[in-house]
Amino acid sequence: MATEVIMPKFGMAQEEGTVLRWLKQEGDPVDKGDVLLEVLTDKMDMEVEAQASGVLRGIRVQADETVPVATVLAYILAPGEPLPTAPEPEPSAAAAPETPVQTAAATPPKASPVAQRIAREAGVDLNQVAGSGPGGRVTRADVEAHLASAPAAESQMGGKVRATPAARRIAREAGVDLVQVAGSGPKGRVQADDVTHYVAARTARQAKAPALPAGQPLRGVRKTIARRLSHSWQTIPHITFTASLDMTAAESLRARLGPEVKEWTGASLTPTVLLAKAVAATLSHHPRLNAWLQPQGGDLLLTEHGSVNLGVAVALDDGLIVPVIRDAQGMGLADLAAAIADLSARARSGELHPDEVAGGTFTISNLGMYPLDHFTAIIDPPQVAILAVARAQVRPLWDGEQFTPAPIMQVTLSADHRAVDGAVAAAFLADLKAMVEEPGRMLL
Numbered sequence: 001m002a003t004e005v006i007m008p009k010f011g012m013a014q015e016e017g018t019v020l021r022w023l024k025q026e027g028d029p030v031d032k033g034d035v036l037l038e039v040l041t042d043k044m045d046m047e048v049e050a051q052a053s054g055v056l057r058g059i060r061v062q063a064d065e066t067v068p069v070a071t072v073l074a075y076i077l078a079p080g081e082p083l084p085t086a087p088e089p090e091p092s093a094a095a096a097p098e099t100p101v102q103t104a105a106a107t108p109p110k111a112s113p114v115a116q117r118i119a120r121e122a123g124v125d126l127n128q129v130a131g132s133g134p135g136g137r138v139t140r141a142d143v144e145a146h147l148a149s150a151p152a153a154e155s156q157m158g159g160k161v162r163a164t165p166a167a168r169r170i171a172r173e174a175g176v177d178l179v180q181v182a183g184s185g186p187k188g189r190v191q192a193d194d195v196t197h198y199v200a201a202r203t204a205r206q207a208k209a210p211a212l213p214a215g216q217p218l219r220g221v222r223k224t225i226a227r228r229l230s231h232s233w234q235t236i237p238h239i240t241f242t243a244s245l246d247m248t249a250a251e252s253l254r255a256r257l258g259p260e261v262k263e264w265t266g267a268s269l270t271p272t273v274l275l276a277k278a279v280a281a282t283l284s285h286h287p288r289l290n291a292w293l294q295p296q297g298g299d300l301l302l303t304e305h306g307s308v309n310l311g312v313a314v315a316l317d318d319g320l321i322v323p324v325i326r327d328a329q330g331m332g333l334a335d336l337a338a339a340i341a342d343l344s345a346r347a348r349s350g351e352l353h354p355d356e357v358a359g360g361t362f363t364i365s366n367l368g369m370y371p372l373d374h375f376t377a378i379i380d381p382p383q384v385a386i387l388a389v390a391r392a393q394v395r396p397l398w399d400g401e402q403f404t405p406a407p408i409m410q411v412t413l414s415a416d417h418r419a420v421d422g423a424v425a426a427a428f429l430a431d432l433k434a435m436v437e438e439p440g441r442m443l444l
Helices: 115-123 140-149 165-174 191-206 220-235 248-265 273-285 333-350 422-437 439-444
Strands: 001-007 016-022 034-038 045-049 054-057 066-068 072-077 240-245 291-296 300-306 310-312 315-318 318-319 360-368 385-398 403-417
Touching: 034 140, 034 220, 045 191, 140 240, 165 191, 165 273, 220 318, 240 422, 248 273, 248 333, 248 422, 248 439, 273 310, 273 360, 273 385, 273 422, 273 439, 310 333, 315 333, 318 360, 422 439
Parallel strands: 310 360, 360 385
Antiparallel strands: 001 072, 016 034, 016 066, 034 045, 054 072, 240 403, 291 300, 315 318, 385 403
16 A cells, blocks of 8 residues: 655644655665655754655655645555556636637737738737728738837837837847847837847857856755745844843853863853853743744734743854753753753754754844854744844943953844834843843842
8 A cells, every 4th residue: 555755744833844855766665764855844954754665656746845744745655556546636616617608809900911920029019000001901011100100218128119120029039128229220220230239249248257156046944044034034023122241240150160060061151051041030020022923813922931942043054053942941050051062062963853943932142252243133933032142342341430341242132023112122131131240140
């Protein structure tokens, strides 16, 4: 019995998948558990395994094609077993009726065969041409007179520029807009030689131009990122807020506790870990930022989450992936350090499970390892906010009596203005700043 190979659903929110490549080809023998193909979800690349042994037949979806989940991609058949017969499509209600219906049609004007050919080549509607022949018949001279009287400014790709039929034909075949061609005929009429010379000059210019590198279409994760973030930027009204954090106390805490965290977990107590702890603690008091905004029918549904499922963006060679730390608000520094180190390592090696990149309620994007003083990030829907973290830089800080050097880090919150007002975002950043600058607050 034929076994269907379908586009699997790896996550609750997944609606479609893209075939990246087939590892088995048409007619290949397969064993149950063999990897048949790789597919791309909206989060990551995944492998699809054979659910039975047999022969792979009837591949329906090729590489780079995107289809809904549960779509049949191919079949696994027993040797000699025929492909299942595709079901006949049901007749459409809009299909043409069996009995022909007579419909009225416009009666074309009378015109000579030559006039019809010239009009067709020039894109002229014969209904707009006055005929001078017997019984109002349109002649060749009528069409040419109509072309000659048309204003040159009404042209598009050789529309109503004064030009001979031969010139129009050459221009159409060469993809030339007759507006760009200087006419040498009477009243500036474009002749066939004018178009020929224009095409030759254009070819010579192109031959002299330096060759440009061939473009490559976006594929895989990069294609998904382009699609998702374009949709986010075009549909979500982003508002951004920047705050400067004095990292003096946080760095002192890191220096004191870092060796113990390393000894206990093998992971480093990085600035990202401290910031993740502070963000999770702050979100517990600002549920409007720890939320999803999703369309439901004709409305938008706002869901505030009690648990902080914190996404920490990880850069890959050609893309980005955001592993999620669940219930981050209840984790200590050592547990957070171990979780971030583990998820980041498995993200770079492609070993994450789909559930580990799903369900995030807030995201941190940290580029503090680069010489960036400030940047903004694009919200990953259905989340309503994301925090962009730049490097810490030593700057003079006024303590009320004098300026002293301090490591200052700029963070920028991007929020969905449909769900978050400016005062809510500002209050979150104010509390986050207090949490980072007095780390003991994270114990409250």
